[in-house]
Amino acid sequence: MPKALRPKRTLTTVAEAFSGLEVDEGTSTTVPPADDVPFEFLEQQTMGPTWYEALRSEFNKPYFVKLKAFIADERKSYTIFPSPENIYSWSRLTPLDNVKVVILGQDPYHDVGQAHGLSFSVLPPTKVPGSLKNIYKELKTEYPSFVPPKTGDLTPLAAAGVLWLNASLTVRAHKAASHSKKGWEEFTKQALRCVARRERGVVFMAWGLPAQKTIDTIGVDETRHLILRSAHPSPLSAHRGFLGNGHFRRANDWLAEKHGEEGRIDWEMLSASRTTKSDLKRYLTK
Known part of the structure; x- marks a missing residue:
């Protein structure tokens, strides 16, 4: 299976990946991303390619959509660990x-x-x-x-x-x-x-x-x-x-x-x- 295209990353754009998401109160399964921020942005930028290909079918499932909306909401009021660029560091290292x-x-x-x-x-x-x-x-x-x-x-x-x-x-x-x-x-x-x-x-x-x-x-x-x-x-x-x-x-x-x-x-x-x-x-x- 070919590797996914992985655009050039910067820590600033990675950090914005979660904070740019907004919850649509009218549905429990759809969380539209902010303008110009693809929903899978964080995964595309920071996940190791072998894991990205293996797990990409999870990214648009309802539970994952809700999860990212939850984290985006948390980031508005709290500090979240680890930093966005390190959430998937396990996938890059191994x-x-x-x-x-x-x-x-x-x-x-x-x-x-x-x-x-x-x-x-x-x-x-x-x-x-x-x-x-x-x-x-x-x-x-x-x-x-x-x-x-x-x-x-x-x-x-x-x-x-x-x-x-x-x-x-x-x-x-x-x-x-x-x-x-x-x-x-x-x-x-x-x-x-x-x-x-x-x-x-x-x-x-x-x-x-x-x-x-x-x-x-x-x-x-x-x-x-x-x-x-x-x-x-x-x-x-x-x-x-x-x-x-x-x-x-x-x-x-x-x-x-x-x-x-x-x-x-x-x-x-x-x-x-x-x-x-x-x-x-x-x-x-x-």
């Missing part, structure tokens, strides 16, 4: 054909300087959140040479094939779960189905009951893919089964068995003990 592991979060971080479109990830100089500290702690247990970094940017792992996807892709500042059950979950389930339909086996890491229910809902064929379930890495629940789950090594053992050594994920690429950035650059410049 093309559909490159997905090896899926790690499903629930809601973007809702404080300033945190969310940038990848579940569990934050950009420097933001302090590493508690859930990510526990992810690092588990990595250290499974890979003793791993030294937890002082930053929480998971971009290199995303570029290496780890899809860090949240069930809901936006949130109102300082109000957790404020955009849940507005339509994002239906959209991200469809993204997960796109992964599950691939012939090449992938690993789904379902941490916490919400993630497990989502994975169960999309109907993953466990003869083709591997699902790893455990408690969530949150400080409130990590000691109830996340810490010690062995998921990172189990994922790599399975990937190596299915796809050879090249199928593995280099989970230690973020280690503070790495003295060179060459490994990270190799992934980010593919």
Whole structure:
């Protein structure tokens, strides 16, 4: 299938993509875009091409139309995270054909300087959140040479094939779960189905009951893919089964068995003990 034409993007026009939408009170299924702003503008400008082609049939469905109208209305009064150009950063960093592991979060971080479109990830100089500290702690247990970094940017792992996807892709500042059950979950389930339909086996890491229910809902064929379930890495629940789950090594053992050594994920690429950035650059410049 040919790639969609993707006009030149600017952050100003991207930021205007949601704010330009207006709700038509006379219908629940049609939200006409502002003049000269195509309804799919944000998706065309910021979504990775493989995901855009796979998901473009969702953009004009009633639930997605309502969702974008809701977010446009929210933007009139509140700050929304992540910034518009980062809502779909997961799709640019991890093309559909490159997905090896899926790690499903629930809601973007809702404080300033945190969310940038990848579940569990934050950009420097933001302090590493508690859930990510526990992810690092588990990595250290499974890979003793791993030294937890002082930053929480998971971009290199995303570029290496780890899809860090949240069930809901936006949130109102300082109000957790404020955009849940507005339509994002239906959209991200469809993204997960796109992964599950691939012939090449992938690993789904379902941490916490919400993630497990989502994975169960999309109907993953466990003869083709591997699902790893455990408690969530949150400080409130990590000691109830996340810490010690062995998921990172189990994922790599399975990937190596299915796809050879090249199928593995280099989970230690973020280690503070790495003295060179060459490994990270190799992934980010593919």
